[in-house]
Amino acid sequence: xxxxxxxxxxxxxxxxxxxxxxxxxxxxxxxxxxxxxxxxxxxxxxxxxxxxxxxxxxxxxxxxxxxxxxxxxxxxxxxxxxxxxxxxxxxxxxxxxxxxxxxxxxxxxxxxxxxxxxxxxxxxxxxxxxxxxxxxxxxxxxxxxxxxxxxxxxxxxxxxxxxxxxxxxxxxxxxxxxxxxxxxxxxxxxxxxxxxxxxxxxxxxx
Ligand code: MD6
Ligand code: FE
Numbered sequence: 001x002x003x004x005x006x007x008x009x010x011x012x013x014x015x016x017x018x019x020x021x022x023x024x025x026x027x028x029x030x031x032x033x034x035x036x037x038x039x040x041x042x043x044x045x046x047x048x049x050x051x052x053x054x055x056x057x058x059x060x061x062x063x064x065x066x067x068x069x070x071x072x073x074x075x076x077x078x079x080x081x082x083x084x085x086x087x088x089x090x091x092x093x094x095x096x097x098x099x100x101x102x103x104x105x106x107x108x109x110x111x112x113x114x115x116x117x118x119x120x121x122x123x124x125x126x127x128x129x130x131x132x133x134x135x136x137x138x139x140x141x142x143x144x145x146x147x148x149x150x151x152x153x154x155x156x157x158x159x160x161x162x163x164x165x166x167x168x169x170x171x172x173x174x175x176x177x178x179x180x181x182x183x184x185x186x187x188x189x190x191x192x193x194x195x196x197x198x199x200x201x202x203x204x205x206x
Contacts (some may be wrong), residue, residue, distance in 0.1 A: 006156060008148065010132075013158070016164035023138055023189055026089055030109065030138075030196065033058060033084045037076050039111050046071045047108030052116040058086045059106035061203050063125060070125050072106065072203050073120055086200070094200050100131045104200040112142065114184035116123060120147060120155075120176045123168070123201070132169025138162050139190040141183040142197070147176035160197075162187045184205035190193065200206040 018026065039054035042065040051129060057063060061072040062083045077080055084105045094104045110118070123133050137160040144166070147155040157180065160166065168175055182195050188198065 007029065008172040008175055010133075010172030011146065011175065012097065012165075012167040012169070014165040014167075015161065016163050017097070018095075018136070018163040020163070021203075022089070023163050026087075026190060027138060027196070029087045029089065031047055034109070035085050035088070036082065036115050037081070039080065039109075040076075040078050043067060051118075053110045053112050053118060055111065056080075056109045057083045057106055057110065058090075059083055059104065061106045061128070063093050063106065063201075066206040072089075072125065078122075089199060090136070090198065093165065094134055097165060098132055098134050099169060100202065102131070102202065102206040104131075105203050106201050108199045108201070110197045110199075112140070112179065112197070114140075114193065115181055116179075116194075118179040118181055120151070121146065122149075122174050122176055123199070124174060124200060126203045127134050128202055128205040129173045130205065132167045132173060134167045134200040135160075136198040136200075137164045137166075137195065138198070139187045139195040140193060142184040143180040144185070145178050145180050149174045149176070151176055159183075 037056045039056050042051045047068050142160045144160045145155050
């Protein structure tokens with residue numbers, strides 16, 4: 001059990017937000033969308049070091065990283081096609097938990113194989129921070145690390161299981177966070193194992 005009293009203001013933790021049936025339906029939907037917009041391996045700006053996660057995007061804009069830098073762009077970097085639309089079920093989820101009067105513009109889809117992780121970072125490539133970032137976890141459990149808005153401060157660790165939703169909004173919008181590791185084999189939702197994380201965002205002010 002998590003002690004939510006210790007969460008920063010603006011951080012939402014909604015365990016088991018999606019039922020097992022809703023999770024399966026969402027994975028089926030995503031499987032079709034990822035055929036149109038395949039997962040790609042981003043690389044770090046300047047060094048070109050590959051990320052351990054593979055990613056794609058949905059929506060009118062998608063987040064990419066390559067040797068040039070991090071940015072949002074309207075097309076897939078390999079197919080050069082526009083990103084597929086954000087499915088209705090995810091738009092509805094945003095409406096329920098996002099506390100935001102306008103629709104999300106982008107959904108970043110990250111796939112973690114057993115050994116993938118994500119370093120501590122802030123989500124700050126958006127033009128506005130007035131909307132939250134809403135995250136959905138599917139598949140294997142992840143060890144999520146949440147810090148404060150300054151790098152190097154105190155952090156806490158929490159398990160994100162399949163179907164859990166978290167949001168970084170308000171005062172927590174720029175909190176540092178990362179994924180320490182994946183508990184391989186903890187879920188049978190994804191054929192072949194691993195974890196999907198979906199983050200819904202706004203880029204544009206409203
Ligand atoms: C992950 N999540 O769960 C990585 N970002 O795989 C994120 O980077 C994240 O969970 C912004 C808001 C919520 C998140
Ligand atoms: Fe993030």
